[in-house]
Amino acid sequence: MLALSSTRKGQDFLQSGSSRHVQSKFMRESLLSERVKRSSEAELRLLLPDASVVQIGGKLIDGGVVTLMPVIEEIRSNLKAHKMVVAAGSGKRARHVIAVGEDLGLPTGVLAELRRLDTELNSHILGALLAPDGIAELTHAEMVRMLPAVLEISHGAVFNSVPPYDLWEQPSPTGSVTPQTGADMGAFLFADTCGVSDLIYVRDVDGLLTADPRQDSRARLIKSAGARELLKSGPKTSCIDYDVIKALTSSRLVKRILIVNGLKRGRLTAALNGENAGTVITKG
Amino acid sequence: MQMQSRSQVRLLPDAWVVKIGGQSVIDRGRKALYPLLDELVANIKAGRKLVIGTGAGTRARHIYSLAVDLGLPTGVLSTLGAGVASQNARILEWLLSSHGIPLLSPAGLSSELTFQLAERGAVVFPGMPPYAFWEHYPDMGLIPPNRTDTGCFLLAETLGVRGMIYVKDEDGLFTDDPKKNPRARFIPKITVNELLAMNLPDFVVEQQVLRFMTMAVHVRRIQIVNGLKKGNLTKALNGEDVGTVIYA
Numbered sequence: 132m133l134a135l136s137s138t139r140k141g142q143d144f145l146q147s148g149s150s151r152h153v154q155s156k157f158m159r160e161s162l163l164s165e166r167v168k169r170s171s172e173a174e175l176r177l178l179l180p181d182a183s184v185v186q187i188g189g190k191l192i193d194g195g196v197v198t199l200m201p202v203i204e205e206i207r208s209n210l211k212a213h214k215m216v217v218a219a220g221s222g223k224r225a226r227h228v229i230a231v232g233e234d235l236g237l238p239t240g241v242l243a244e245l246r247r248l249d250t251e252l253n254s255h256i257l258g259a260l261l262a263p264d265g266i267a268e269l270t271h272a273e274m275v276r277m278l279p280a281v282l283e284i285s286h287g288a289v290f291n292s293v294p295p296y297d298l299w300e301q302p303s304p305t306g307s308v309t310p311q312t313g314a315d316m317g318a319f320l321f322a323d324t325c326g327v328s329d330l331i332y333v334r335d336v337d338g339l340l341t342a343d344p345r346q347d348s349r350a351r352l353i354k355s356a357g358a359r360e361l362l363k364s365g366p367k368t369s370c371i372d373y374d375v376i377k378a379l380t381s382s383r384l385v386k387r388i389l390i391v392n393g394l395k396r397g398r399l400t401a402a403l404n405g406e407n408a409g410t411v412i413t414k415g
Numbered sequence: 416m417q418m419q420s421r422s423q424v425r426l427l428p429d430a431w432v433v434k435i436g437g438q439s440v441i442d443r444g445r446k447a448l449y450p451l452l453d454e455l456v457a458n459i460k461a462g463r464k465l466v467i468g469t470g471a472g473t474r475a476r477h478i479y480s481l482a483v484d485l486g487l488p489t490g491v492l493s494t495l496g497a498g499v500a501s502q503n504a505r506i507l508e509w510l511l512s513s514h515g516i517p518l519l520s521p522a523g524l525s526s527e528l529t530f531q532l533a534e535r536g537a538v539v540f541p542g543m544p545p546y547a548f549w550e551h552y553p554d555m556g557l558i559p560p561n562r563t564d565t566g567c568f569l570l571a572e573t574l575g576v577r578g579m580i581y582v583k584d585e586d587g588l589f590t591d592d593p594k595k596n597p598r599a600r601f602i603p604k605i606t607v608n609e610l611l612a613m614n615l616p617d618f619v620v621e622q623q624v625l626r627f628m629t630m631a632v633h634v635r636r637i638q639i640v641n642g643l644k645k646g647n648l649t650k651a652l653n654g655e656d657v658g659t660v661i662y663a
Contacts, residue, residue, distance in 0.1 A: 150438070150442055150443050150473075151442055151443075151444065151473070152442070152473045153473045153476070153477040154477075155473075155476050155477035155481070156483075156484075157476035157477075157479055157480050157558075158473065158476055158477070158480075159438070159473075159476075160476060161592070161617055161618065162479075162562070163617055163618040163622065164616055164617045165555070165616075167556075168553065168554075168556040168558060169555055169556060170556070171479070171483050171555075171557045171558050172483075172555070172557065173483050173484070173485075173486045173557060174486050175487075175488050175557075176485070176486045176487060176488070178488065178491075235424075236422055236424040237423070237424065238423050238424070238426065238572075238573045238574075238632070238633075239423075239573065240569070240570075240572070240573030241426075241573065244525060271548075271549075274548065275494060275547050275548055294546070294549035295521075295545050295546065295547065295549060296544070296545075296546065296549070297521070297525060297545070298521070298524060298525065298569070298570055298573045299521075299544035299545060299546070299561075299566060299569040299570065299573070300569070300573070301569065301627060302572065302627050302630035302631050302632070303630065304630055306630070308422075312549075320490070320548070320549040320550070320551065321490075321548055323488075324488045324489065324490030324491070324548040324549070324550070325488070325490075325548065326488070378551075381552070382552075383488070383552050384488070
């Protein structure tokens, strides 16, 4: 039996046996039943509806001035018109440290931490290159607290696309030791939480292709596809983590993913303007 | 370094992760918590290495309700739940301060855990995983799927500890919520698959834990004990089958 606690103003909490509860819709619930989960549905607010997440793939960063500066220049040229949250992807060094760690028998959570630490270096590089434009590099904690103000002032921010999972990285259903929640998923999860206007992955290829062009000269660009149909039939090669395409089928706020070739001037700009300048993968 | 039979090493094979329930224990106040803290200290003094995680509880339920009402995304709820787990970790830290048991944040767990365990024998940490805006949405609704049971489990798995013990306010797993259904039956031992096949209306531990156990390398067994009954935690740390054991 619940009894109201004594004479506190407002009677905020209730006593049940020896337990003090704060009165609320989910009071005393384990939060694990279907009924409670269903009752926690709501229409979501968009936290950053005017911003886009633009992830720069690790390969473009590793390629140095030749591959990275065209992307940086295009980002700079779009700062006036667009708010961009620039996510730094993981590259060769991250793969190296994971390989070293796997050989040493380090657990998945530690490998995840090492990958995040390495990708932070890519984030530092992007931050340095965009510094003259007043773009700050934010830690994950700063992203949670300060991003809206930073975007208002600078129209941009740089962050580490690898999520802050670290020791809490989840075991893989495939049994692989390699940490499964990488840079591409990190950008996706952040975008789905914040309700951004677009999620754009910048790569050194035109988009999703039907095959690896180095092995099959007939490889074509897939201009547009639904996530479900892609998961059913292919493609045989993907420039973004396949888990992102899977995640898109159950996303809440991300309605589509854009992939553009950062080495071809104008493609990123077109994507920021809402056009398909590469591949569009739609939810569903 | 000794080669171990599994390719992934156990980083802290002599330590235990013990989760102290929020709603089930800490929200009950002095009557529940003081004897349990005495029992924790006794075990630490006897040489047990304990990594003590805290649940969230009734205040998390309140703020989740508020956030859902306001249409805030799951990632925001994750940061809110983490804040409540942190409050509880602080409560434990201050109550244990004369024993010099430190509180470690997620960053602290990364940089100081090994040192503090060697020096102090135990640490306290907030049980929520630090996913924040990078938390997944659940299959249904908006409550973060990876909460304090899961946070403690994932840390236990990464550290390759000796065991994962959940200290709650029921004897273990029942066929229904014993607080609401007096005819609920107690289940002392069960596999994850058997448990899922029973299709119970509610769960004694977060579903993600059951999922991850089947994929884990090290922690494939969890134990749920009633911390309101003195001696149960000690028995579990001594390897006895008290409470409910769930295994993958």
